[in-house]
Amino acid sequence: MEYTTLGSTGTTVSQLCLGTMNLGYQSEGWKLGEEESREILERAIDLGINFIDTANVYRGGASESIVGDVIAEHDRDSLVVATKVYGSMDDDNPNAQGLSRKAIEGELANSLERLGLETIDLYQIHRWDDETPIEETLRTLDDAVRRNQVRYLGASSMWAYQFADALHTSDRLGLERFVTMQNHYNPVYREEEREMLPLCDAEGIGVIPWSPLARGYLTRPHDEFDTTARGSEEADERGDRHAVYRGGGGREINERVAELAADRGVSMAQLTIAWHLHNDHVTAPIVGVSSVEQLEEAAEAVDVSLSESDLEYLAEPYEPVPIVGHD
Numbered sequence: 489m490e491y492t493t494l495g496s497t498g499t500t501v502s503q504l505c506l507g508t509m510n511l512g513y514q515s516e517g518w519k520l521g522e523e524e525s526r527e528i529l530e531r532a533i534d535l536g537i538n539f540i541d542t543a544n545v546y547r548g549g550a551s552e553s554i555v556g557d558v559i560a561e562h563d564r565d566s567l568v569v570a571t572k573v574y575g576s577m578d579d580d581n582p583n584a585q586g587l588s589r590k591a592i593e594g595e596l597a598n599s600l601e602r603l604g605l606e607t608i609d610l611y612q613i614h615r616w617d618d619e620t621p622i623e624e625t626l627r628t629l630d631d632a633v634r635r636n637q638v639r640y641l642g643a644s645s646m647w648a649y650q651f652a653d654a655l656h657t658s659d660r661l662g663l664e665r666f667v668t669m670q671n672h673y674n675p676v677y678r679e680e681e682r683e684m685l686p687l688c689d690a691e692g693i694g695v696i697p698w699s700p701l702a703r704g705y706l707t708r709p710h711d712e713f714d715t716t717a718r719g720s721e722e723a724d725e726r727g728d729r730h731a732v733y734r735g736g737g738g739r740e741i742n743e744r745v746a747e748l749a750a751d752r753g754v755s756m757a758q759l760t761i762a763w764h765l766h767n768d769h770v771t772a773p774i775v776g777v778s779s780v781e782q783l784e785e786a787a788e789a790v791d792v793s794l795s796e797s798d799l800e801y802l803a804e805p806y807e808p809v810p811i812v813g814h815d
């Protein structure tokens with residue numbers, strides 16, 4: 489594995505972050521059950537992946553719990569564990585969601601318990617909360633850092649003006665600032681290049697893209713997208729997202745990924761991960777996998793090299809697409 493630093497912090501993370509949105513105890517559609525989830529987490533640690541991303545809402549807390557179970561059997565201090573807060577954890581409790589002091593303090597305690605940790609390395613706000621003043625959120629997060637419940641703060645998909653507001657507010661009030669942005673970014677969804685990524689570069693923010701493989705769209709030819717359990721569910725239920733990937737030059741980009749991958753003798757998934765690793769904006773893509781084999785393949789992508797002309801070839805067909813992933 490290759491390593492990098494997490495934004496402008498001194499903490500070292502693997503160039504691949506393992507996404508755990510699909511891990512849990514019971515298999516359900518494309519989401520995995522306990523045995524496969526454990527195997528993936530164990531193998532990721534074996535491969536030197538020290539950076540793991542989860543969220544309180546993933547599988548209703550089961551993703552955090554299984555991450556907690558597996559890391560308890562390892563040297564937890566050698567891992568960098570990231571989780572998130574914002575989404576609803578209890579439909580009957582309006583304070584089990586959002587970014588108020590009450591919501592964050594309750595949800596942070598629950599995440600620490602499920603993860604079996606005293607300190608979460610990277611605590612991220614999953615979205616912007618229109619109902620809570622950003623000062624309240626930032627003071628609460630700053631208190632959590634001072635209590636040693638959290639080491640670093642991160643944010644996820646929002647508008648660049650909101651993120652700029654948050655960074656400015658923490659500087660103005662002398663509070664801990666966000667060190668990472670977890671946003672939607674891949675070769676067929678590059679809208680973040682307009683405002684968010686230049687802002688992150690200027691502010692020394694680490695960028696850890698989600699859905700870096702376009703949810704599997706860039707791991708096989710576009711007309712085979714719905715041949716897996718996940719692909720068919722994505723094509724049916726999240727048709728909006730899939731349509732966005734197919735639009736804006738996405739089909740041609742998919743074909744060019746296939747062509748360059750065949751030329752290099754690597755898989756499309758590896759070629760797409762290499763695109764992220766050659767991208768100056770990106771710190772570490774958060775890769776989701778459906779099997780140990782996919783994970784092993786992803787780990788080998790750190791050795792795939794791309795030239796400037798390869799990158800231009802992949803970029804050329806792209807056209808603007810509607811914003812997806814802020815909701």
Ligand SMILES: NC(=O)c1ccc[n+]([C@@H]2O[C@H](COP(=O)([O-])OP(=O)(O)OC[C@H]3O[C@@H](n4cnc5c(N)ncnc54)[C@H](OP(=O)(O)O)[C@@H]3O)[C@@H](O)[C@H]2O)c1
Binds near residue numbers: 707782
């Ligand atoms: N902050 C946020 O709002 C947010 C939103 C979404 C996700 N996330 C984070 O990002 C992580 C990744 O997101 P994601 O799963 O949507 O995106 P992704 O990494 O773009 O796509 C993962 C899918 O790509 C396919 N794949 C992966 N490796 C492959 C390989 N080697 N060969 C062939 N196919 C491969 C698999 O689908 P098939 O089974 O179809 O092959 C897999 O489920 C999540 O686990 C989560 O941690 C965050």
